[in-house]
Amino acid sequence: MKERETNPTRKRHKKRLESHRLAAFLFLSPALVFFAIFFIFPLVATVYLSGREWDLLGPALEAPGVGFRHYVEIWQDERFVRALINTFLYVLACIALMPPLALGVAWLLNEVKVVPWFWRLLFFLPVVTSAVAMSLVWQYIFDPTYGPLNEALKALGLRPLGWIMDPDLSLVSLIIVSLWQGIGYHAIIYLAGLQGIPDDYYEAATIDGAGAGRKFFHITLPLLKPTSLFVFVMVAINAFQAFTPFYVITNGGPIDSSNVLGLYIYKTAFEFLNMGKASAMAVIMFVLVVLVSVFQLKWFQRREES
Amino acid sequence: MKKLALLVLAGCLLIAGCSGGGNSGGTGEGGASSPASTPTDSGSGSGQPVTLRILAHWDAGNTDALLQKVEAYKNVNPNVTVQVETVPFGDLLKRITVSNLSGGGADIYHIYNAWLPELTNSKSIVPVPDPFKSDIVSGYGENIVGSVSYNGEIYGYPTELTGYALNYNKRLFEEAGISAPPGNWDELLDYAQRLTKKENGQTVQQGFGVIIGWDSGVVHPWLTLLQSNGGKFLSDDLSTTDLNSPQALEALELYQKLVQSGATNPEMGLSNASTTGPYMNNFELGKTAMIIMANWWKGSLQATMGDRFQDVATAPIPVGPSGTKPVSLFYSWLYAVSAFSKQQEEAWKFLQWLNSPQGEGQSSVQGDWLMAQGIIPSRLSDQEAHEANLGQDPFMKTYVDLLKDARSFPVIPKAAEITSTLQGYIEQVVYSRATPADALNGAAADIQKLISQ
Numbered sequence: 001m002k003e004r005e006t007n008p009t010r011k012r013h014k015k016r017l018e019s020h021r022l023a024a025f026l027f028l029s030p031a032l033v034f035f036a037i038f039f040i041f042p043l044v045a046t047v048y049l050s051g052r053e054w055d056l057l058g059p060a061l062e063a064p065g066v067g068f069r070h071y072v073e074i075w076q077d078e079r080f081v082r083a084l085i086n087t088f089l090y091v092l093a094c095i096a097l098m099p100p101l102a103l104g105v106a107w108l109l110n111e112v113k114v115v116p117w118f119w120r121l122l123f124f125l126p127v128v129t130s131a132v133a134m135s136l137v138w139q140y141i142f143d144p145t146y147g148p149l150n151e152a153l154k155a156l157g158l159r160p161l162g163w164i165m166d167p168d169l170s171l172v173s174l175i176i177v178s179l180w181q182g183i184g185y186h187a188i189i190y191l192a193g194l195q196g197i198p199d200d201y202y203e204a205a206t207i208d209g210a211g212a213g214r215k216f217f218h219i220t221l222p223l224l225k226p227t228s229l230f231v232f233v234m235v236a237i238n239a240f241q242a243f244t245p246f247y248v249i250t251n252g253g254p255i256d257s258s259n260v261l262g263l264y265i266y267k268t269a270f271e272f273l274n275m276g277k278a279s280a281m282a283v284i285m286f287v288l289v290v291l292v293s294v295f296q297l298k299w300f301q302r303r304e305e306s
Numbered sequence: 307m308k309k310l311a312l313l314v315l316a317g318c319l320l321i322a323g324c325s326g327g328g329n330s331g332g333t334g335e336g337g338a339s340s341p342a343s344t345p346t347d348s349g350s351g352s353g354q355p356v357t358l359r360i361l362a363h364w365d366a367g368n369t370d371a372l373l374q375k376v377e378a379y380k381n382v383n384p385n386v387t388v389q390v391e392t393v394p395f396g397d398l399l400k401r402i403t404v405s406n407l408s409g410g411g412a413d414i415y416h417i418y419n420a421w422l423p424e425l426t427n428s429k430s431i432v433p434v435p436d437p438f439k440s441d442i443v444s445g446y447g448e449n450i451v452g453s454v455s456y457n458g459e460i461y462g463y464p465t466e467l468t469g470y471a472l473n474y475n476k477r478l479f480e481e482a483g484i485s486a487p488p489g490n491w492d493e494l495l496d497y498a499q500r501l502t503k504k505e506n507g508q509t510v511q512q513g514f515g516v517i518i519g520w521d522s523g524v525v526h527p528w529l530t531l532l533q534s535n536g537g538k539f540l541s542d543d544l545s546t547t548d549l550n551s552p553q554a555l556e557a558l559e560l561y562q563k564l565v566q567s568g569a570t571n572p573e574m575g576l577s578n579a580s581t582t583g584p585y586m587n588n589f590e591l592g593k594t595a596m597i598i599m600a601n602w603w604k605g606s607l608q609a610t611m612g613d614r615f616q617d618v619a620t621a622p623i624p625v626g627p628s629g630t631k632p633v634s635l636f637y638s639w640l641y642a643v644s645a646f647s648k649q650q651e652e653a654w655k656f657l658q659w660l661n662s663p664q665g666e667g668q669s670s671v672q673g674d675w676l677m678a679q680g681i682i683p684s685r686l687s688d689q690e691a692h693e694a695n696l697g698q699d700p701f702m703k704t705y706v707d708l709l710k711d712a713r714s715f716p717v718i719p720k721a722a723e724i725t726s727t728l729q730g731y732i733e734q735v736v737y738s739r740a741t742p743a744d745a746l747n748g749a750a751a752d753i754q755k756l757i758s759q
Contacts, residue, residue, distance in 0.1 A: 056400075057402070057427075079730070144573040145584060145593065160508060248579050251579060267726070271723075272722050272726070
């Protein structure tokens, strides 16, 4: 008797579940289609093209196949190796500097009580400024001959520097530009994280006699871990894909000292018309981004567990 | 999940690996978007309306000026309408690419001659057919015809010419007590040092400027010095580099001497993404006394310098110790006909009309249009028709005089990558990161590899 009762029930339950799954799939499908068109298809196409010799001018499907030749060639290309090293240096610098600076700015924005909206706007403005316009202005700021930065150094009695025209300083100059533009965005994210920490923890710490430093390291930082994970991963991913300031300000020079992967991939594809080699470099970059992101996730996880 | 991800990654790599040997054909053969291989009569004889579309990178003002001039073509062919579509220079090649992929696009492309190898190998443009070939051969200088040819075929009507000459500031020369521009490299080095001024260890005026960061801007001026020293960039058959010659070594050592003497400050040579920038500003502001540059920058100089433009003069490239005469460099543009055009014959007929003298001793429509922009026309009859104007413009006269001995930048596959490679090595010497000998050895090896691919 019970079995006869449960069977129809089970069937009805199964039907409801299937209709829920169908509804979920239908709601997700626009996003899935978008994902397939703008991520899956380009990814598969890039991998396919990395095994072809294609100059963009004829049908890609008829381009001759070259197997893994491009993957071997790029490691013999000094410019690619240089761009890879520059990219890693740039990524490391951004990871090391952007989150702490953004957190510092967020903490200040959280503390300031006088026209707080103005300070938040000020720091966020670079984020919404056109990257090209911003890069052109920075190019003049950094100009060694008559840029205002060197004029300021001279006024202070200091020696002017070569900045973007000095192979030893061009990458540093672009790191400064990226920090200037990116701090505001990550500061807003940290600000949201800071404002999500309940005051009770700080009150309890104050009662226990903790100073500002201990509160920061034992309450603020640990509770900001999820926010920090997001910031670190986003900083790394964006740094790997850096392009506009490098293209506009230095075009990778002088002597490839500021040539990064994104820029070299662009030049190889659209200036040298070597889409196959550029695609191979893009696949390598994709793998690196995934590896670095996975490493960061694992590192944060381990710290969480410990 | 991890296993699935690994499987997907392995599958992707397989796709790349297994595409080896899967297709022995070249690009563009037998595909759905194969171009028409023979010119088709579009029916001008039958009076059918024909619209010819030109794809170019001109600005709006110059485009309108050309369209006004070509209205006269309707008197000869009332059924033909000419339209022009313009894109920025940086997008021009990409637009041609997209047109090929869709099998459509403009009938006539106004292209940079350095793109000829790629556009011909992909069968994007067609060679000039016989009736029009003789017009081009007889109407243009041999070096100009060579610059629009590839693998023995001529691919279009030459249009704009860009050459290089020494530009200098007469006022700075007077202040330094120098009465004439340098004619040889000893004078160039000497004058450059006398024209250099420093304050508190900083260069406030450099004697000779170089460009940094823009591949053609670095390479082309240096090649004019190499050629004026009796040297060559590539062999005549374009199969090997000639960069390991004593003449090339002398040319790069000249740069080294200019930098080491302080007469050239590479930090003043920055070029931005639109090929202008501080290197140009420094000349306009009188902070650079001499620089080798192309004729197209005349308009920018006039616009920025105003009255001070009268301080600017041009002179032939100084001759090196191993050279006998100034040998400049030029590159050209041409009108080519798309292989996908269904109106190829009509397109060639229009181009012939556009580039032919309008009457005995007169300029062509194209020649008039180029002269109005301050650009040297490439057709010999146009240069003769405008001899008075070209002769009276002292800035342009130098460039025109240099053209007859000038060599075209080689029309060779991978020209952009070759130029970029040579740029890197020249900059290494300018920044004292390599000796001229090491730089030339490196450049020769890398460029030879690219040529051989």
